[in-house]
Amino acid sequence: MLLDNNRRNPSGILPSEITPQEMFEQRRQLLKVAGVAAMSVLFPTHLQAAQTLDFQKTAYGKEEKLTSFEDVTGYNNYYEFGTGKEDPARESTLFKPSPWAIKIEGAVKQAKTISLEQLMKLAPLEERIYRMRCVEAWSMVIPWLGLPLKALIDWAQPTGNAKYIEFVSYNDPRHMPGARIPVLDWPYIEGLRMDEAMQPLTILAVGLYGKVLPNQNGAPVRLVVPWKYGFKGAKAISTIRFVEHMPNTTWMKASPREYGFYANVNPSVDHPRWTQSSEKRIGAGLFAGRIKTRMFNGYDEVGQLYAGMDLKKYF
Amino acid sequence: MLTLHRLSLKKPTVLIRLLKAMIWFGASLPILRLVILGVTENLGANPIEFIERSTGTWALVFLLLSLIITPLRHLTGQPWLIAVRRLLGLWMFAYACLHLTSYVWLDYQFDWPDIAKDIFKHPYVLVGASAFLLTLPLAATSNEKAIRMLRQRWKSLHMLVYLIGVLALLHYWWLVKKDVTEPVIYSIVFAMLMFARWRPGINKASS
Known part of the structure; x- marks a missing residue:
């Protein structure tokens, strides 16, 4: 009998046991709704971050394959929210990036403050698809939305004494659990030489993937310098200070042997821990291997900024 | 005390078998987990690093587990526990092999010149590679015949496990960028296990 049954119906499942398609799809729909509801409870900022921005497309990185939104927003180095790569997405939900204003001080005609709204009106928002090379030898391709830092510098009117710019990140141990632990010397400080800051590639990003910048990526405004290692990109910038002398940045203070002020992507200057001649592209899969790292992360046009400099010494 | 231990040496075979079966089962779970996560594409944004970290961590865990046996034996007066120590050590070796394989295959795609450069330029890789080399003679002599x-001489040879432990911990410390919480925890456990071996007066008599 068993044999007989199997011959007619190899799976041995009675037709009456099969779920009708409509019911099956209804269940899927229900699961989806439940899933979205659960997500919005667990990750309330996912909904806030959905706010889209108006921007102009540019030719930067047109040929690049973008890293997925999930990886760009789920694999972050942002020690104010924890040292694990998944910590920032999880721990930054309580952080409120608005209202926001940046203090402009130091060697400027007049110290002043600029609100995020004002800042976003200084120049049209542009989409810049940039490669991002982390000092830990992995990389991504991210469609940033932002404006040239130069627009803000022009507005700030620095004096002749301004040789460098210092970026100070927001530091709020109450809403930034990682900032309660002295892994680094808080607040996070980064810096650029004036000509690096004026370089057209250097932007202040306020969004990615067409939307407002998620908290874990440095909301509401962060620095993006695509020819330098990722840690140069100060997040949640609260103060911009024009200074005469080279700023002592956070990672330089943490380990001067490992992290230099310039931190230009350079395959021929090795880090004591990581090979810098090749990198793993995030999202490429288990068997994709490594790709060769390019000088200045492939942004050759910045080479002239360092003409005559020994980049092995000034790493 | 010592003679008492010797006298009570009667192998509870069933218990040993059960314990070994449990170790086999438990030790294969992390591999099963990696396979499931890999097939379902749930290894995160950097799957290669995930596998390298996971297999490396488990190699260290099994090294520490194998070091628990001797103090546990003395503490409980159950000398037959020695029967599972070799199995734990071999699982450490298995995870160390997987760790190395994920490094040369997934991470470096068998690019030997780059691997050689990585090993000799970066102290943490060199230390890790040395630790692995030292496990080879131990794994090769982990059988009755040897x-x-x-x-x-077998006993002296297998003292190498202490050195492997130190190198593995150093490998971990140097690999971490800034947050050393986990290496600290493993180092404390290692230090405690070493301390538990130190028994003034009688440490020469038995081990």
Whole structure:
């Protein structure tokens, strides 16, 4: 009998046991709704971050394959929210990036403050698809939305004494659990030489993937310098200070042997821990291997900024 | 005390078998987990690093587990526990092999010149590679025949596990960028296990 049954119906499942398609799809729909509801409870900022921005497309990185939104927003180095790569997405939900204003001080005609709204009106928002090379030898391709830092510098009117710019990140141990632990010397400080800051590639990003910048990526405004290692990109910038002398940045203070002020992507200057001649592209899969790292992360046009400099010494 | 231990040496075979089966089962779970996560594409944004970290961590865990046996034996007066120590050590070796494989295959795609550069330029990789090399003679002599052949020298040879432990911990410390919480925890456990071996007066008599 068993044999007989199997011959007619190899799976041995009675037709009456099969779920009708409509019911099956209804269940899927229900699961989806439940899933979205659960997500919005667990990750309330996912909904806030959905706010889209108006921007102009540019030719930067047109040929690049973008890293997925999930990886760009789920694999972050942002020690104010924890040292694990998944910590920032999880721990930054309580952080409120608005209202926001940046203090402009130091060697400027007049110290002043600029609100995020004002800042976003200084120049049209542009989409810049940039490669991002982390000092830990992995990389991504991210469609940033932002404006040239130069627009803000022009507005700030620095004096002749301004040789460098210092970026100070927001530091709020109450809403930034990682900032309660002295892994680094808080607040996070980064810096650029004036000509690096004026370089057209250097932007202040306020969004990615067409939307407002998620908290874990440095909301509401962060620095993006695509020819330098990722840690140069100060997040949640609260103060911009024009200074005469080279700023002592956070990672330089943490380990001067490992992290230099310039931190230009350079395959021929090795880090004591990581090979810098090749990198793993995030999202490429288990068997994709490594790709060769390019000088200045492939942004050759910045080479002239360092003409005559020994980049092995000034790493 | 010592003679008492010797006298009570009767192998509870069933218990040993059960314990070994449990170790086999438990030790294969992390591999199963990696396979499931890999097939379902749930290894995160950097799957290669995930596998390298996971297999490396488990190699260290099994090294520490194998070091628990001797103090546990003395503490409980159950000398037969020695029967599972070799199995734990071999699982450490298995995870160390997987760790190395994920490094040369997934991470470096068998690019030997780049691997050589990575090993000799970066102290943490060099230390890790040395630790692995040192596990080879231990794994090769983890059988009855070798024990019989080497006799007293077997014991001295297998003291290498302490050095491997130190190198593995150093490998971990140097790999971490800034947050050393986890290496600290493993180092404390290692230090405690070493301390538990130190028994003034009688540490020469038995081990």
